[in-house]
Structure formats: C-alpha cells, structure tokens
Amino acid sequence: MKRYPAFEPPEYVAWVADRALVDAFGETVARDPARQRLIAELDQDDLLDLYQRLLRARLHDIALTRWVRQGVISKAWLGTGEEASTVGPVFALTPGLDYAVPMIRNASACCDMGMPLADMLRAYLASADSPSGGRDLHVGSVEHHVLQPVSPVGTMVPVAAGVALAARMQHREAVVLNWIGDGTTKAGVVHEGLNFAAVAKLPVVFIIQNNQVALGTRLEQHHLAPDFTDWPTAYGMAGWGFDGNNVLDAYAATQLAVDRCRSGDGPVLLLAETFRMGGHATHDEREARETFPPELFGYWGKRDPIGLYEEYLKRFGVPVTRLEAAEDAAIREVDLAADRALASRAELPVPSTALAGVYANPVRD
Ligand SMILES: Cc1ncc(C[n+]2csc(CCOP(=O)(O)OP(=O)(O)O)c2C)c(N)n1
Numbered sequence: 001m002k003r004y005p006a007f008e009p010p011e012y013v014a015w016v017a018d019r020a021l022v023d024a025f026g027e028t029v030a031r032d033p034a035r036q037r038l039i040a041e042l043d044q045d046d047l048l049d050l051y052q053r054l055l056r057a058r059l060h061d062i063a064l065t066r067w068v069r070q071g072v073i074s075k076a077w078l079g080t081g082e083e084a085s086t087v088g089p090v091f092a093l094t095p096g097l098d099y100a101v102p103m104i105r106n107a108s109a110c111c112d113m114g115m116p117l118a119d120m121l122r123a124y125l126a127s128a129d130s131p132s133g134g135r136d137l138h139v140g141s142v143e144h145h146v147l148q149p150v151s152p153v154g155t156m157v158p159v160a161a162g163v164a165l166a167a168r169m170q171h172r173e174a175v176v177l178n179w180i181g182d183g184t185t186k187a188g189v190v191h192e193g194l195n196f197a198a199v200a201k202l203p204v205v206f207i208i209q210n211n212q213v214a215l216g217t218r219l220e221q222h223h224l225a226p227d228f229t230d231w232p233t234a235y236g237m238a239g240w241g242f243d244g245n246n247v248l249d250a251y252a253a254t255q256l257a258v259d260r261c262r263s264g265d266g267p268v269l270l271l272a273e274t275f276r277m278g279g280h281a282t283h284d285e286r287e288a289r290e291t292f293p294p295e296l297f298g299y300w301g302k303r304d305p306i307g308l309y310e311e312y313l314k315r316f317g318v319p320v321t322r323l324e325a326a327e328d329a330a331i332r333e334v335d336l337a338a339d340r341a342l343a344s345r346a347e348l349p350v351p352s353t354a355l356a357g358v359y360a361n362p363v364r365d
C-alpha cells in the first residue's frame, strides 16, 4: 500500500512488516475454532472488500488531514490505527436490516453501511447539502441505518438499546452495533444503557473500543483495572474480546455476537484493544505525543492494522495485482468524493431552514 509521509503518523511512513507480527496475525485468526470457521467461509472477494474498506477509512482520514493543512477546515477527528475495530464489525451486519451506532472514531461505519463518502466529507464543510444541512459535523444517515452520534459521549448507548427495543416490538430481526470508547465507559448514561439492554435482553452488540486514551487522559488515569474483561459479567451479558488491529478477528468475534443476538439470547459486550495513533483530533497531535512514551507509539505503529492485513493476504496467496486494484479503487473513490464535496462548499445553509428537523412544530415568523 502507498504511504503518505506528509499526512500519516511517522511510524507508518517507512512501515516494514515484522514477520513475527504477521505470524501472530495468522495465529489470532486460527486461535478460536468458531471464529476460524467464519473466516474460512470468506472468499477472496470478501477478503479484498475488507482490505478496500480499511484503505478507504485511512484515505478518508488523510483527505481530512489534507484539508486541515490547506485551511479548508480547522480540525478533524481521525480513526487512524483503529480502522479494523470499525471495518471488521460492520462486515458482520446485514445491510438494510441491522443498524450501526458509531462514535466519532468510527466514521467509516457510515460509508461501510452504504452512505456516500461525499456526504460524510460534506459534514465537515457544513454545506447546505451536508447530512445535517450544515448543523453538525457528526455524520449519520437514517436511510442507511447508521445513526449520527450525539456530541455528549455515552448518550448513544441508551439510543442503541432503544433502536433494538423498537425493532423487537415491530417484529424485525435487526441487530444494533454500538461502539463505546474507553473514556466514554465512565459516563453514567452508559451504565443505564448497558443495564437496560441486559435486563430487556435486547439484540445489541456493544463494543468497548479501548484505544488506551480519552482526549488527553490515559487509560490508567480513568480506569483502575488493566482492561475491561470483568464488565460483561458485571452486566450479566455474554462477552468476549478481540484484537482491535486484526480485521478478521474483529469481524468473526462480532459475527458470533450478532448471531447470538439474532437468536434472541440478549446483548453481547465485546472488548477491543487498540491504540489511537495520533491526537484526539488534528489540533492536539503534539500533546498526544507527550501523553505517551514514543516506545508505545512504536509498539502500536508496528501493528498497523492495514499493513499487517495486507501482508497476511499476500502470504495467503492473494495476488498483488488484486491488492493494487483494490487500493486504486479506494483512492479513486476518496478523491472523487473529496472533489464532489468541495464542489458544494459554496452552498451555505439558508438561515430560514435553521429550525427544520429540530422541533416537530417549528415556530414560524
Ligand atoms: C459527556 C461528554 N464529556 C466530555 C466530552 C468531550 N469529549 C469528546 S470525545 C472525549 C473523549 C472520549 O474518549 P473515549 O471514549 O476513550 O473515545 P476516543 O476519543 O478515545 O475514541 C471527550 C472527553 C463530550 N463530548 N461529552
């Protein structure tokens, strides 16, 4: 895969595969028989689809970073280094039936659920034709079953439970997938949502996406235990972990959870270990580098989820020409989406539409 020295974390720029880590990637895929079976059912097109989705997520972040540097926008929230924790789980959903409830770090769930990439980028430009009509840079699309995050973190957890409850009451077999950041687990409303989903046995797959940090607060500053393994038991839910930098493990662990939900056995709480390879957003890259020792960035940098997956696919026998074609397609899609979004930049929202969609009966003058 191409690297972009001006925009990527320094650890990715001259990235070389560590053989032992590619071995470990394969060992993780083979560790659990149930997961291994699901992964074995994926054909080469599926494997390449996952690869292309990962690249699209990375390129989406690079496009935003480029806009920041060019002064098109003032800042952007990125999911760099955490792409597998979004792409793998969404792959386990059934389009048109299931729902994704992302947090800002999971923006690529939107395009993976079918939302046009140009609309995602338009949200940052606040153009009149952006998904929220220029109101908000959080992105979602009810039409594509992906909910727009609400800014106060944690508030989407009970919403996810509510969507699942509504689906059950309407006799739809939908499963809801919701990510919760490690820091967000400390918001009270998360407890309410998890507990309600558990007691009501709702079909929700929750993923605690532990990227070791919340804004500038390291995990050990807000969480006493080393990880979250005791949380599913605490809520009376089924739960298991996955490698947040291994897209196949992420997919299979989530697919097992989705299947369990679909059969009516209640929610599942998944635990993903990963790392934020930069700042909370583009404005605090330097602070992020001061928050953790460089060795930790080095440790996770070697575990680039896209680089490792690419090496795994090569070993697996996927032809390099097919990998390159997938990459070219991802590049074209993101470039085209960025051009389309920029073309609507001049279309500013009209003030008279400000209350549309806010109140059921807006006051009119
Ligand atoms: C209730 C609330 N408090 C604070 C914030 C500001 N804020 C936005 S994201 C964030 C960090 C969230 O950390 P985490 O849940 O670990 O997700 P990550 O950013 O690491 O993906 C904070 C504190 C907010 N949006 N909502």
Ligand SMILES: [Mg+2]
Binding pocket: 181, 182, 183, 209, 210, 211, 212, 213, 214, 215
């Ligand atoms: Mg976090």
